[in-house]
Amino acid sequence: MRLRTVVRGGLVALCGLAVVLAGPGARPASADPTLDDAKAQLDKIEQRQSELGEQWAELKLQLDQGKQKVATLNADIAEQQRKVDALRSQAQQVALSRFQNRGVDITIQLVTSPDPDAFLSDLSTMGRVDANLNSLLQDYQAQQANLSDLQRSANDQVTTLAAEERRFGALHDELEKKLLEGQRLVDQLTEQERQRLNADDDSVSRDDARDSLIDDASANARALAAVKYAVSKVKIGQYVWGSEGPTTFDCSGLMVASYRSVGISLPHSSRAQFSVGRPVARSELKPGDLLFFYNPIHHVGMYMGNGLFVHARNPRNDLEITRLDSYPAYQGARRVVG
Incomplete structure (x- = not known):
C-alpha cells in the first residue's frame, strides 16, 4: 500500500520545516494576530505530521522485511518437508524389510535367494538393521521438530505482519486527517495571508542554483551523479508520501532514487539512512552527503556544495534547493560513498 496524497497551495510539511513568514515588506508577526495564530497551529500540525511520516516509513520497511x-x-519449510518425507520413506522401507524377513530361516533365505552373493552382502548388515531403524527414527523426529519450529515461526510472523498492516492503515488514516486539518486552517486565511505563508526566503532560485552547482573537484563521481539526478527532479518533481520516483518523492524517497540511479541501494526512511555510510563533520561536507534534521530525525536532504542542499521539502513546496544555514534543527551528515 502506498499513500499518494498530495496537498498543494498551503499545507505545512511532513518533514517538519517551520514555515518562514517573513519576506520583503512583510509585517511583523505581532502585527497580524490571525496569521500569527495560524502559524502556531500549523507548527503543531506539522510536528505531528513529521512524527507520523517517519513512523509510516519505518513501519513500511518493517513490513517489507517481514514479508x-x-x-x-x-521456502525453508518446503525444503524441510522434503527432508522429513525422505526420512519417513527410508524408515518405512527399513521397517518393511525387517518385518518381511522376520522368522525366516537364514539358510532358507540363502538357498532361495536369486542372488546369494547379494544376500550374503545384505546379511552382513542385518545385525545393524535395528540400529539403523532407530537412527532413522531419531533423525526423523529431530527433522520433524525442526519443521514444526519453522511452521510456528512462519505463523508467528504472519500474525505480526497482520498487526503491523493494521497499524500501517491507522497511520495512513491519521496522516490523511492531519493533511485535511492543515488544509482547512490554511483555507481560513485571506489570499494575502496565504501568499505570506507561502513565502520561502530560505529557498534558492532553481536556475541560479544550477549556475553555481557542484564546484568540488574532490567529490566522488558517483556522489556527484546522485546530486545531479536529484537536482534534475526539482522543477518537475512533486512531493508524495512514500514515493521514490520517477517524478514523485518524499524526503527519503528522493535520496533512494538519486543513489539508486548510480547503483547504490538505500533504505526508504530518514532514520534508517542515518545509519548508512559514515559520519561527516559539517565543515567537511561534500556533494552527495546526506543531511539530517530534527530530533528525533525525520527529514533528510542531499548536500550540493556551495552551502546548498536539495530535498523533497513538503507537499506545499514539493522539491526545493535550500541554503543549509537557513534550515532549522540540523543533526548531522553521512557520506554514502567516497
Whole structure:
C-alpha cells in the first residue's frame, strides 16, 4: 500500500520545516494576530505530521522485511518437508524389510535367494538393521521438530505482519486527517495571508542554483551523479508520501532514487539512512552527503556544495534547493560513498 496524497497551495510539511513568514515588506508577526495564530497551529500540525511520516516509513520497511522473512521461511519449510518425507520413506522401507524377513530361516533365505552373493552382502548388515531403524527414527523426529519450529515461526510472523498492516492503515488514516486539518486552517486565511505563508526566503532560485552547482573537484563521481539526478527532479518533481520516483518523492524517497540511479541501494526512511555510510563533520561536507534534521530525525536532504542542499521539502513546496544555514534543527551528515 502506498499513500499518494498530495496537498498543494498551503499545507505545512511532513518533514517538519517551520514555515518562514517573513519576506520583503512583510509585517511583523505581532502585527497580524490571525496569521500569527495560524502559524502556531500549523507548527503543531506539522510536528505531528513529521512524527507520523517517519513512523509510516519505518513501519513500511518493517513490513517489507517481514514479508521477505515469511517468503524465506516458506521456502525453508518446503525444503524441510522434503527432508522429513525422505526420512519417513527410508524408515518405512527399513521397517518393511525387517518385518518381511522376520522368522525366516537364514539358510532358507540363502538357498532361495536369486542372488546369494547379494544376500550374503545384505546379511552382513542385518545385525545393524535395528540400529539403523532407530537412527532413522531419531533423525526423523529431530527433522520433524525442526519443521514444526519453522511452521510456528512462519505463523508467528504472519500474525505480526497482520498487526503491523493494521497499524500501517491507522497511520495512513491519521496522516490523511492531519493533511485535511492543515488544509482547512490554511483555507481560513485571506489570499494575502496565504501568499505570506507561502513565502520561502530560505529557498534558492532553481536556475541560479544550477549556475553555481557542484564546484568540488574532490567529490566522488558517483556522489556527484546522485546530486545531479536529484537536482534534475526539482522543477518537475512533486512531493508524495512514500514515493521514490520517477517524478514523485518524499524526503527519503528522493535520496533512494538519486543513489539508486548510480547503483547504490538505500533504505526508504530518514532514520534508517542515518545509519548508512559514515559520519561527516559539517565543515567537511561534500556533494552527495546526506543531511539530517530534527530530533528525533525525520527529514533528510542531499548536500550540493556551495552551502546548498536539495530535498523533497513538503507537499506545499514539493522539491526545493535550500541554503543549509537557513534550515532549522540540523543533526548531522553521512557520506554514502567516497
